[in-house]
Amino acid sequence: MGSYSYYPGCSQLSSAEEYGDSAVAVAQALGIRLEPLPDWSCCGASSAHMTNRLLSVALPARNLARARERGGDLVVVCAACYHNLRSAQIELLEDEEMASRLERVIGSDPRFRGRIVHLLDLIYEVVGLERLRERVVNPLRGLRPVSYYGCLMARPPEMMEGDNPDHPRRMDELLDALGAEVRPWSYKTDCCGGSLSLTRTDLVVGLVNRLFEAAEEAGADSLVTACPMCLANLEMRQREGKLTFGHEHDLPVFFFTELIGLALGMEEADSWLSKHLMDPRPLLWRNGVRTGGRRPA
Amino acid sequence: MIKATGSGLEREIEARCGERVRLCFQCGKCSTGCLFTPAMDLLPHQAMKLVQLGQEERLLSSRTIWICASCVTCTARCPNDIDVAGVIDALRQMALEKGVRPAERNVPLFHSCFLGNIRATGRISEPVLMGAYKALSGDLFSDIGLAVEMLRKGKIKLVPSLVRGRREIRRIFSESGGKGAVGKG
Numbered sequence: 001m002g003s004y005s006y007y008p009g010c011s012q013l014s015s016a017e018e019y020g021d022s023a024v025a026v027a028q029a030l031g032i033r034l035e036p037l038p039d040w041s042c043c044g045a046s047s048a049h050m051t052n053r054l055l056s057v058a059l060p061a062r063n064l065a066r067a068r069e070r071g072g073d074l075v076v077v078c079a080a081c082y083h084n085l086r087s088a089q090i091e092l093l094e095d096e097e098m099a100s101r102l103e104r105v106i107g108s109d110p111r112f113r114g115r116i117v118h119l120l121d122l123i124y125e126v127v128g129l130e131r132l133r134e135r136v137v138n139p140l141r142g143l144r145p146v147s148y149y150g151c152l153m154a155r156p157p158e159m160m161e162g163d164n165p166d167h168p169r170r171m172d173e174l175l176d177a178l179g180a181e182v183r184p185w186s187y188k189t190d191c192c193g194g195s196l197s198l199t200r201t202d203l204v205v206g207l208v209n210r211l212f213e214a215a216e217e218a219g220a221d222s223l224v225t226a227c228p229m230c231l232a233n234l235e236m237r238q239r240e241g242k243l244t245f246g247h248e249h250d251l252p253v254f255f256f257t258e259l260i261g262l263a264l265g266m267e268e269a270d271s272w273l274s275k276h277l278m279d280p281r282p283l284l285w286r287n288g289v290r291t292g293g294r295r296p297a
Numbered sequence: 298m299i300k301a302t303g304s305g306l307e308r309e310i311e312a313r314c315g316e317r318v319r320l321c322f323q324c325g326k327c328s329t330g331c332l333f334t335p336a337m338d339l340l341p342h343q344a345m346k347l348v349q350l351g352q353e354e355r356l357l358s359s360r361t362i363w364i365c366a367s368c369v370t371c372t373a374r375c376p377n378d379i380d381v382a383g384v385i386d387a388l389r390q391m392a393l394e395k396g397v398r399p400a401e402r403n404v405p406l407f408h409s410c411f412l413g414n415i416r417a418t419g420r421i422s423e424p425v426l427m428g429a430y431k432a433l434s435g436d437l438f439s440d441i442g443l444a445v446e447m448l449r450k451g452k453i454k455l456v457p458s459l460v461r462g463r464r465e466i467r468r469i470f471s472e473s474g475g476k477g478a479v480g481k482g
Contacts, residue, residue: 014423015453017452039460039462040460041419042415042419045411046367047407047412048412049367050408051390051408051409051412053314053386054474055412055469058469062466105468106465151370152368165373191332191366193333198430198440199403199404199406199407200404207332276450277447
């Protein structure tokens with residue numbers, strides 16, 4: 001189903017390695033070839049736009065120039081990278097003064113006119129629900145997840161093409177096609193506070209706890225995300241919630257790509273899941289979903 | 298008819314990010330939807346009012362500008378299409394440029410460590426970022442158990458991934474005047 005330029009993003013090389021690995025493997029299994037941009041660099045994340053406007057366009061621009069040289073569309077898996085690359089693209093195509101200034105600095109043309117697309121949307125559009133459903137050999141029956149988009153994929157509303165920014169549905173539909181019993185809830189696009197996770201942990205623990213409470217109230221046993229910052233923050237700060245609020249939440253958090261791989265019966269799924277701070281495998285085993293790894297006695 | 302008058306601060310914000318804060322009529326939707334208000338000293342709609350009134354000092358020394366997590370809910374809900382989160386970004390940038398002492402010291406410190414990491418290697422290396430931030434903030438021990446757990450799970454790569462085009466990255470930083478190191482303030 002074609003070959004695409006791919007922007008991996010820093011987290012996917014380290015703390016969210018399982019996201020990068022599962023994204024590339026699952027895309028490949030579905031006939032989508034992801035080719036990393038040569039010598040890509042960090043998009044600047046929140047720190048660039050919060051402190052320096054030019055930097056917040058220039059750091060993505062270096063990558064957009066590479067995407068332009070390669071041609072075609074650019075696939076992104078991290079919600080923050082997606083948000084920053086798209087915001088910068090709009091800026092560069094609308095502000096000619098900015099574009100030519102940065103062209104001088106970078107030494108190549110940053111006016112990328114291709115589409116910047118999140119892998120979730122690409123799979124939804126190019127593979128489609130029907131074909132995905134046909135590929136499922138290990139249905140996620142019994143799993144009751146809520147889909148959690150977080151803020152950066154959904155806002156501003158222009159970020160969300162083809163889905164409702166207030167009530168996005170695509171992830172629910174994908175998970176449903178995998179056999180999961182997706183639960184409805186109202187917190188899909190509420191912020192988890194990821195950018196303040198280290199600096200104002202006290203505040204973030206409250207926000208994370210609120211999300212887990214709402215998920216439990218909705219009858220969910222897990223959360224599914226398409227953002228490495230959300231996943232890291234939800235896993236790291238869930239535990240502290242136990243101390244602060246005296247209430248235990250034990251909801252694992254998945255990347256949507258891991259669940260696709262699992263449902264497709266991919267052997268690697270176990271190694272992805274084993275990297276989570278909160279091991280999601282016992283929940284899957286309880287529901288009779290095979291992960292490919294060895295079950296504890 | 299809305300005239301192009303208003304406080305100097307209003308005009309400065311417009312020059313920086315293109316947002317016309319004078320359009321704000323104080324409906325308060327930005328504040329009602331904001332999840333971070335419990336830690337703010339000015340609610341988002343109050344911050345917009347203070348921009349209209351030119352109260353630069355109060356804004357730049359507020360907690361609010363550093364507590365905003367840029368989740369962009371306010372922007373999405375503003376009936377006058379003001380990018381409220383973009384205005385907050387502009388206020389943060391001004392505070393740093395003017396050397397205003399930040400009410401939330403660790404937030405800009407974290408950003409500065411983050412950008413310093415990009416300037417040095419082109420990509421974020423979590424141990425480099427965490428090490429720098431923990432050392433400079435003095436908050437050394439809060440997440441130590443977590444760090445051990447992450448190392449054990451292979452989530453922390455000790456060897457940073459280097460971008461070849463680091464000269465380009467440095468040019469980007471010098472052109473933008475981005476600190477990328479512990480700057481003033």
